Amino acid sequence: MVSESPLRKRRKEARPSELTAAALGLFVEKGFAATRLEEVALRAGVSKGTLYLYFDSKEALFKAVIQEGIIPVVAEGEAIAASHAGSAFDLLERLLGNWWTRIGETDFAGIPKLMVAEARNFPEVAQFYYENVIRRGRALVGAALERGMASGEFRRMEIETCIEVVIAPVLMLLIWRFSMGSCQGKQVDPAQYLAIHMDLLRQGLQRSQV
Amino acid sequence: MVSESPLRKRRKEARPSELTAAALGLFVEKGFAATRLEEVALRAGVSKGTLYLYFDSKEALFKAVIQEGIIPVVAEGEAIAASHAGSAFDLLERLLGNWWTRIGETDFAGIPKLMVAEARNFPEVAQFYYENVIRRGRALVGAALERGMASGEFRRMEIETCIEVVIAPVLMLLIWRFSMGSCQGKQVDPAQYLAIHMDLLRQGLQRSQV
DNA sequence: TAACTTAATGACCCAATAGTCATTAAGTTA
DNA sequence: TAACTTAATGACTATTGGGTCATTAAGTTA
Numbered sequence: 491m492v493s494e495s496p497l498r499k500r501r502k503e504a505r506p507s508e509l510t511a512a513a514l515g516l517f518v519e520k521g522f523a524a525t526r527l528e529e530v531a532l533r534a535g536v537s538k539g540t541l542y543l544y545f546d547s548k549e550a551l552f553k554a555v556i557q558e559g560i561i562p563v564v565a566e567g568e569a570i571a572a573s574h575a576g577s578a579f580d581l582l583e584r585l586l587g588n589w590w591t592r593i594g595e596t597d598f599a600g601i602p603k604l605m606v607a608e609a610r611n612f613p614e615v616a617q618f619y620y621e622n623v624i625r626r627g628r629a630l631v632g633a634a635l636e637r638g639m640a641s642g643e644f645r646r647m648e649i650e651t652c653i654e655v656v657i658a659p660v661l662m663l664l665i666w667r668f669s670m671g672s673c674q675g676k677q678v679d680p681a682q683y684l685a686i687h688m689d690l691l692r693q694g695l696q697r698s699q700v
Numbered sequence: 701m702v703s704e705s706p707l708r709k710r711r712k713e714a715r716p717s718e719l720t721a722a723a724l725g726l727f728v729e730k731g732f733a734a735t736r737l738e739e740v741a742l743r744a745g746v747s748k749g750t751l752y753l754y755f756d757s758k759e760a761l762f763k764a765v766i767q768e769g770i771i772p773v774v775a776e777g778e779a780i781a782a783s784h785a786g787s788a789f790d791l792l793e794r795l796l797g798n799w800w801t802r803i804g805e806t807d808f809a810g811i812p813k814l815m816v817a818e819a820r821n822f823p824e825v826a827q828f829y830y831e832n833v834i835r836r837g838r839a840l841v842g843a844a845l846e847r848g849m850a851s852g853e854f855r856r857m858e859i860e861t862c863i864e865v866v867i868a869p870v871l872m873l874l875i876w877r878f879s880m881g882s883c884q885g886k887q888v889d890p891a892q893y894l895a896i897h898m899d900l901l902r903q904g905l906q907r908s909q910v
Numbered sequence: 911t912a913a914c915t916t917a918a919t920g921a922c923c924c925a926a927t928a929g930t931c932a933t934t935a936a937g938t939t940a
Numbered sequence: 941t942a943a944c945t946t947a948a949t950g951a952c953t954a955t956t957g958g959g960t961c962a963t964t965a966a967g968t969t970a
Contacts, residue, residue, distance in 0.1 A: 496936065497935085498934085498935060498936060498947075498948050498949075499936080500935095500937065502946090520820065521732070521733055521817060521821065522733075523733035524733040526927065527927080527929085528927075528928095536948080536949095537948065537949050537950065538927095538949090539929095539930085539931085539948065539949050539950065540947075540948055540949070542928095542929070543947070547928085547929080548928070548929090603816065603817075605880070606813065606875055606876075606879040606880065607816070607879070608731070609879040609880050609883070610878075610879065611730060611731065613883075616879075616880060616883050619880075620880055620883035620884065624883075647896060647899070647900075648892065648896060651889070651892050651893050651896045652896055654869070654893060655893065655896050655897045658871075658873070659865050659869060661872055662864075662868035662869075663864075663868070665816055666816075668820075669815070669816040669817070669820065669826075670816065670829075672819075672823070672826075673823075673826050673827055673834075674830065678861065679861070682858065682861050683864060683865065686858060686861045686862055689857070690857075690862075690865060692904075693903060693904045693906075694900035694901065694902075694904030706965080706966065707918095707965085707966095708917075708919075708964085708965060708966060709917095710917050710918075710965095710966055711917090712917065715917090736957060737958065738957075738958095746919090747920060748919090748959085749918065749920065749960085750919070752958095752959070752960080753918075757958085757959080758959090911970105912969105912970095913968100914968080914970100915966100915967090915968080915969095916965100916966090916967090916968105917964105917965090918966085919961105919962105919963080919964070919965095920961100920962105920963095920964105921960105921962095921963100922961090922962100923958105923959085923960075923961105924957105924960105925956105925957095926956085926957090926958100927954100927955090928953105928955085928956095929952105929953085929954090929955100930951105930953075930954100931949105931952085932949105932951095933949080933951100934947105934948080934950105935946100935947090935949095936945100936946090936947075936948085937944105937945090937947095938943105938946105939942105939944080939945095940941105940942095940944100
């Protein structure tokens with residue numbers, strides 16, 4: 491009886507993403523500084539030495555984690571906005587909804603909390619994230635708001651600040667899940683949370699008060 | 701010419717709060733794990749040995765930082781709510797405004813970000829914070845919303861989720877300031893941010909559409 | 911001003927961990 | 941199946957930083 495699976499498997503292609511996935515989980519859970527690389531390697535089913543085959547340093551691993559999975563979603567949002575035909579509010583709803591299903595329900599959901607917690611320790615990565623995710627995400631929401639104000643669907647308000655207020659609850663929902671979330675008995679229901687947020691926004695933004 | 705100030709000053713009373721203040725600043729800036737106690741001591745104008753005179757461990761210091769300054773503000777909010785006479789919306793505005801001036805504009809402003817970043821590493825402290833700050837803060841906002849719905853000033857909505865959505869932007873404003881805030885050129889203006897948030901809420905919550 | 915109490919110090923200890931590298935073995939080629 | 945390439949390993953090193961404690965000196969009392 492001979493074992494079919496050798497102890498050491500050579501899987502050069504799969505290792506990097508398995509390592510960043512493991513690292514993301516641990517970084518989100520314990521923070522960057524408190525995460526030990528041996529634990530990351532263990533979770534990825536590999537030894538610490540192997541980790542260093544693919545990433546030069548702990549910081550390089552952090553950068554890879556952040557850059558890996560979140561940027562495609564922004565591009566997707568931009569495509570949605572470009573092809574949208576309905577009302578401005580529908581667009582807003584689709585943008586936030588898409589962001590939720592593509593980030594909030596995936597393994598990448600922990601990235602905003604991680605980025606918030608570590609931004610000051612990695613200004614370079616934070617800047618990258620700001621330029622490629624935040625700035626573009628804001629621009630999308632801003633364009634939707636502008637469209638609605640131009641058409642008379644929304645009342646006129648100062649746009650830049652409005653963007654922040656619209657995005658904040660969605661961000662908070664994620665951050666909460668990966669931080670204080672475990673303290674409370676019944677978890678927040680994301681669908682209901684988003685529904686209430688959109689409901690308040692619909693009436694809060696509208697111009698004509700019938 | 702004799703120096704009036706000896707090298708070692710004995711200031712037993714002042715040390716603890718000076719140490720927690722220094723620790724808060726560094727914890728918020730770098731995270732708990734990445735903060736060195738020697739640096740905390742240095743910032744407090746004291747040696748590392750002195751720090752251990754007042755706090756048993758790094759974790760004890762963390763607990764003290766969290767527990768020290770934020771709870772009185774909740775009590776203050778409860779007093780405001782108890783004595784409030786005007787409309788429910790005015791109460792909401794006063795609560796958020798008070799929270800802002802008493803936390804947002806003080807040294808304690810970094811605590812929410814710190815708590816969010818470290819909650820999973822200190823479940824016991826997180827639980828304490830949850831019971832004494834979050835739960836009570838939510839109850840305050842919830843009572844204001846209920847009052848408004850009961851009087852017909854607000855339309856009826858599911859309260860628990862509503863609370864979250866009302867609070868989220870205010871929390872996000874603080875968290876942002878201590879994380880990604882330094883990435884963007886022009887900072888958000890807190891007063892304008894709160895004004896827009898309250899403006900959206902006023903119209904979003906109201907029952908009668910005149 | 912001498913004796914005494916205790917706040918403050920900083921050199922030291924040791925556990926933890928980021929990063930290295932000589933060795934091992936999986937898979938490939940001839 | 942022997943020779944070869946390189947993915948994978950894990951023992952090892954160097955450094956960092958939490959925590960200790962014998963020593964020092966500020967302030968107080970008699």
